[in-house]
Amino acid sequence: MPASKSMATDIKAVPVIIAFVVAGFIGLFSETALNMALNSLIVTLGITETTAHWLTTGYLLTLGILVPVSGLILQWFTTRQLFVASLIFSIIGTFVAAIASTFAILMVARVIQAIGTALLLPLMFNTILLIIPPYKRGRVMGIIGLVIMFAPAVGPTLSGIILANLTWNWIFWISLPLLVGALLFGLIYMQNVSTPTKPKIDIFSLILSTIGFGGIVYGFSSSGEGWGSPVVLSTIIIGAIALTIFGFRQVKMEQPMLNLRAFQYPMFTLGLVMVVITMMVILSSMILLPLYLQTSLALTTFAAGLLLLPGGIINGFLSPVMGGLFDKFGPKYLVISGFTLVTGSMFGFSTITMQTASWTIILLHIVMMIGVSMVMMPAQTNGLNQLPPELYPDGTAIMNTLQQVAGAIGTAIAISILSTSTQSFLSTMEDPSSPTNQVLAFTEGVQSSFVFAIVFAIIGLVLSFFIKRVMVEQES
Structure with missing residues (x-):
């Protein structure tokens, strides 16, 4: 789905990027902001904790099913059509959530x-690849990275302020006018950057993709029931089988639904692995740290959000800077340095106790987020730069899909280790029902979960030494 050069030169890139940035920020903000309201929802809606987590699992499951299909969708509809459709879905969903009075309606x-969100994210990346020349992509992708990382980072803090003064519905009421504004801005300034080719739709591939990615995400997201649960095991196994068949089918098709030829490009594959590892590490940390701060250090939701805010803000502002450095110097030293910082911060988090000072947590979190800003966009942009334009939709679909899968897997493993280690520690105590022992056990579980993160961070660090800059044409 390449855009012609004449079309690309006629595109006013800045308004298009602004439209995506605003829409993406609000969408991702409302996602994480709701996570901080789960306790309030359990009380207000009269539901169990397991039921409440379906609000997150259902969201991830929908992304896991739809994002893999985005490569096909991008080739069937114009940029404006998809942008408007994504905002309309977001607006309708946000309005329904704002007026929801039962769990079913909120779900x-x-x-x-x-x-x-599933329509917007791949469209955003694909559009950037088409309208921004390769030698400028680092800085622009860094701006996109600001949105992707900054919105989830400020979500908990802002929702803490909202929940302290208003009901959880206001998380959506506040987001709604901003989404409407993004839609109106997009209707004025969004331009079509590609010509739909409308390839043949293979129904069997759609079914396999849905079962495969849906099964994997659902299985790992449901692992809180225990890894021995028949539901967890069966969905993961069925998902893996479906994905295997899906992969073989795509390779043999003349017009595949998801073109796996993107994996023939080594820097794309290496960049993808690094992004997946980083997502696993950061999303497992983003669920462990709030739990630790509220349980082990007995902080309020708002205080915990404030402690994690500096790292998120610094990461957001550094993303465009790292993008500019990538454009100038390439990815190698950025990515190596980034994984070094992430690994160091994981070692630090693995030693936290009930007596750890708040400033230590803030410092470690800042170091981790600086490292993440040095890895994510440089690795991702370098990998996508190696793809020919006709593989841009497939490359962005693969990147976004595996990020969602990695998030589900990383979170599930971290929580599983946390639970297992906590129970193991309590089994050695003479009085496991003691509140002090329970907090000690929980803290031990958090430490063990960060050891898991260390392993993946080290793997990423080793791989970072093999990254090479993809040479691109400079401005003549």
Whole structure:
């Protein structure tokens, strides 16, 4: 789905990027902001903790099913059509969530919101690849990285302020006018950057993709029931089998739904692995740290959000800077330095106790987020730069899909280790029901979970020595 050069030169890139940045920020903010309201939802809606987590699982599941299909969708509809559709889904979902009075209605709203996000994220990356020349992509992708990392980072803090003064519905009421504004801005300034080719749709591939990615995400997201649960094991196994068949089918098709030829490009594959590892590390950390701060250090939700805010802000502002450095110097030393910082911070987090000072947590979190800013966009942009334009939709679909899968897997493994280690520690105590022992056991579980993160960070560090800059044409 390459855009012609004449079309690309006629595109006013800045308004297009602004439209995506605003829409993406609000969409990702409302996703993480709701996570901080789960306790309030359990009380207000009269649901269990397991039921409440379906608001997150359902969102991830919808993304896991739709994002792999985005490569096909991008080739069937114009940029404006998809942008407007994504915002309409987001607006409808946000409005339904704002007026929801039961869990069922809120669950439906979350699925509708996820459809909007599943359309927007791949479209955003694909559009950037088409309208921004390779030698400028680092800085622009860094701006996109600011949105992707900054929105989830400020979500918990802002939702803490909202929940301290208003009900959880206001998380959505506040987001709604901003989404409407993004839609109106997009209707004025969004331009079509590609010509739809409308390739043949293979229904069997769609079914395999849905079962495969949906099964993997659902299985790992449901692992809180225990890894021995028949539901968890069966969905992961069925998903893996479906994905294997899906992969073989795509390779043999003349017009595959998801073109796996992207994996023939070594820097794309290496960049993808690094992005997946980083997502696993950061998302497992983002669920462990709030739990640790609220349980081990007995901080309020708002205080915990404030402690994690500096790292998120610094990461957001550094993303465009790292993008500029990538454009100038390439990815190698950025990525190596980034994984070194991430690995060091994971070692630090693996030693935290009930007596650890708040400033230590803030410092370690800042170091981790600086490292993440040095890895994510340079590795991702370098990998996508190696693809020919006709593989841009497939490359962005693969990148976004595996990030969602990695998030589900990393979070599930971290929580599983946390739970297992906590129970193991309590089994050695004479009085396991003691509140002090329970907090000690929980802290031990957090430490063990960060050891898991260390392993993946080290793997990423080793791989970073093999990254090479993809040479691109400079401005003549």
